[in-house]
Amino acid sequence: MTPVSDAAQKKTPLYEEHVRLGAKMIPFGDWIMPVQYSGIMDEHQAVRKNVGVFDISHMGQLVATGPTAGVWLNEMLTNNTQKLEVGTGQYTFLLNESGGIIDDLIVYRTAPEEFLLVVNASRTDEDFAWLERHRANDLALSNRSADYGGLAIQGPRVVDLFQSILGDDVDLPPRNAIVDLAAKGKELLIARTGYTGEDGVEVFFPTKDAAMVWNEVLDKGKALGIRPCGLGARDTLRLEMCYPLNGSDLSPEHNPIEAGLGFFVDLKKPKFIGREELVKAKETGTANRLVPFRMKSKGPPPRPHYSVWRDGEQIGEATSGTLSPSLNQGIGMAYVAAPHARAGTEIEIEIRGQKFPGTIEKKPLYKKS
């Protein structure tokens, strides 16, 4: 209801397409992005049942090149880049010296001596500056974010959709892998990944092609029940899967061990920024843990910053919350004091001065039946 100011707001190359489709546009960091088109519920269900397409052109792309790029990235990131074959990727963290999370990202090995980092929009400049400051002299690092547009295409019918767009001669890469269609004369990178829990891809292409690719996907997807989807559905979909959102569930005040994401940290590596703190956290345990929770009754949905209680004592604070369209129940994630961080623990969420019962759950909150 508040008019969006156009001061210092970056538009993706698909801005005009969103407006034409009647999307509701909102500020998101420095960007102006679609929050929804047909409605969050409808878009969410399209992704769970058919297929949906999201503009992710705001996400950042950093490229590190050089014979030592892999070795250097291994000292910058928590996961082990040595495990990456050419054409594969992994989820990983960029930490500060005290182990706090600067960003969560996916790193792909796109060539023997070339790595592509796909990072959060709001952290792109910070990540680049941090990496540039720590860069070894014998490798090159470039911020290619302005050169690429991107779409996330997510849902069980994504394979059908790609077949109708690219024909039978292009196979989608396996989970977590990436293919470059340059060899087939197309400027298109396809990565089999996503943020929804459904089968899906994230594709990247030159900025100038953005409207063409977007409209081709929507056109070919029509028969499959495709919906353009905004940040609203992106949030409900990722939260049902307990995928963290940087800036909400992750921040420099928290490390990946506290966030329950130690799987993406290789402590066997002799050296990476933040390692000492994570070793300590692993050995002595952390004061708090990030846990998913689910409301018991049909009360108001939980929201970020609501306080979490147990037996009359405040034990933590929610970092994410919404009504789950799949479960039709309030869900969220919260940092709670470690002794309480067990699935099955009965908690209460304080909403406008009143406490509503919930339960700490296991990940993910939503499982496909």
Next chain:
Amino acid sequence: MNVPDDLFYTESHEWVRQEGENARVGITDHAQAELTDVVYVELPKIGAQTEARGQIAVVESVKAASDIYAPVKGTVVEVNKALEGNPALINTDPFGEGWIFVLKMDSTDDVKRLKDAAAYRKAIA
């Protein structure tokens, strides 16, 4: 956007239907379209007294919670219990089945200070 001629409106997008000394209140078609997918309504308590522009109810969409304000001074005499089971009535029928509460007005003159349909149409144009 539907803006019925026989209602009064607030700047915060509530509508009022005067029924004698009572005022039936809901949120406008424009407001429900902006909120979309209403998933929860926190109704006021019967007997609650409110000033004009006092925060009195909450409407929650998937994305956010929004405060609802009393358009006029008065006492809550009726609330729409149907919204507890079916909050989406606010989306499907904002001026009918989606009403939220009824106030007994302290003074029926107060509705005259609200916007008429023409003024509200201008406000959301």
